[in-house]
Amino acid sequence: MLASLGGSCHPNAAEEAAPVELSDAPGVVRVAVFNASLFGDRPGDLAQSLAAGDDTARAVAEVLQRVAPDVVLLAEFDEDARALARFASDYLAAAQGDAAPLVLPHLWAPRCNTGVPSGRDLDHDGRADGPGDAWGFGAFPGQYCFAILSRFPLLTDQARTFAELRWATLPGHGMPPGFWPEDIAGELRLSSKSHVDMPVAVGDRILHLLAAHPTPPTFDGPEDRNGRRNADELRLWAEYLSNDPSASWLIDDRGQRGGLPIEASFVVIGDLNADPNDGDSRPGAIQRLLEHPRVGASFVPTSVGARTKSETDGGINRTHRGDPAADTADFGDERPGNLRVDYVLPSRDVKVRGGGVFWPGPDDPLARLSDVSDHHGVWLDLAW
Numbered sequence: 001m002l003a004s005l006g007g008s009c010h011p012n013a014a015e016e017a018a019p020v021e022l023s024d025a026p027g028v029v030r031v032a033v034f035n036a037s038l039f040g041d042r043p044g045d046l047a048q049s050l051a052a053g054d055d056t057a058r059a060v061a062e063v064l065q066r067v068a069p070d071v072v073l074l075a076e077f078d079e080d081a082r083a084l085a086r087f088a089s090d091y092l093a094a095a096q097g098d099a100a101p102l103v104l105p106h107l108w109a110p111r112c113n114t115g116v117p118s119g120r121d122l123d124h125d126g127r128a129d130g131p132g133d134a135w136g137f138g139a140f141p142g143q144y145c146f147a148i149l150s151r152f153p154l155l156t157d158q159a160r161t162f163a164e165l166r167w168a169t170l171p172g173h174g175m176p177p178g179f180w181p182e183d184i185a186g187e188l189r190l191s192s193k194s195h196v197d198m199p200v201a202v203g204d205r206i207l208h209l210l211a212a213h214p215t216p217p218t219f220d221g222p223e224d225r226n227g228r229r230n231a232d233e234l235r236l237w238a239e240y241l242s243n244d245p246s247a248s249w250l251i252d253d254r255g256q257r258g259g260l261p262i263e264a265s266f267v268v269i270g271d272l273n274a275d276p277n278d279g280d281s282r283p284g285a286i287q288r289l290l291e292h293p294r295v296g297a298s299f300v301p302t303s304v305g306a307r308t309k310s311e312t313d314g315g316i317n318r319t320h321r322g323d324p325a326a327d328t329a330d331f332g333d334e335r336p337g338n339l340r341v342d343y344v345l346p347s348r349d350v351k352v353r354g355g356g357v358f359w360p361g362p363d364d365p366l367a368r369l370s371d372v373s374d375h376h377g378v379w380l381d382l383a384w
Helices: 045-052 055-067 081-092 225-242 304-313 315-319 365-369
Strands: 008-010 029-038 071-077 106-108 146-150 196-202 205-211 265-271 300-302 342-346 351-357 378-383
Touching (some): 029 055, 146 205, 225 265, 304 315
Parallel strands (some): 029 071
Antiparallel strands (some): 008 300, 029 378
């Protein structure tokens, strides 16, 4: 049962449904996201630690084995093909404890903006070679990137990426006025990692995985440059779904124009770093997706562990307006507190059959896995 995974589900914030095991049901696809915090301080660190045997990676693998997704977005996983292949073969495909091995043979990671030098002093610290001066925050190219692992074929030749799209080309963008000189502002990339449309071949159907990991809306100053960027990174997917034929600015890294065709089935997925009710994201930022006419967001995954942790952490969590059971990240009792920031948001033509958050309650034997990351795995069971 999903309850044994530390998760539950409810169709709205007020009414919880009984958890149901559906991962093996015919025609049901389990799609998940997990910010695993598997990254190194230098290039190659992650591959080396995985080769040596990494206890955190084993715990991450066990979480994924307990959730048993068919397709998963693994956030904060360094851009390293060797590391990704080793994690899939030596960790996921090997039983961790009494969890069944998880074989996800189709692997792909985008090129990310994190750590890619801009040559500009973007963070106003008097130097142009720090992690805050990269096109996306990072100490080296690909740090904090993400990867997609799947039981189903990934149509990589049809994938669209938007890593190089300039922030200034977004109509009505929220770039902080005057913070950067015009020549620098015109060069800034919108996506802090990348925005990826990855088609997944599920039988005779195509499911577009719209994956991203926008910057946290924090770690800046009164200009709120990260909050503004986060909001516009979310808006990029909203514009992509709207598929306005007049949006000539919407150009992917291969030069293809336009958004996602209206008839396409999709899932918006990622650590989106925005809560609909609480935290530091700009008002209405995540609502652009939650309330988009093509998105079916009425089903809200929840967990027992999230509700309990909000109560035990206390602090700012006591002032939150959102349902604590829907939280997906544990940021403690100080600002911003525990939040819902990780999402699996399907198109309206896709039916949600179940879902949850892997956040076991304190009495659950799997509670030992609750501190693997400050984020928790989120999944939905989907069917056409």
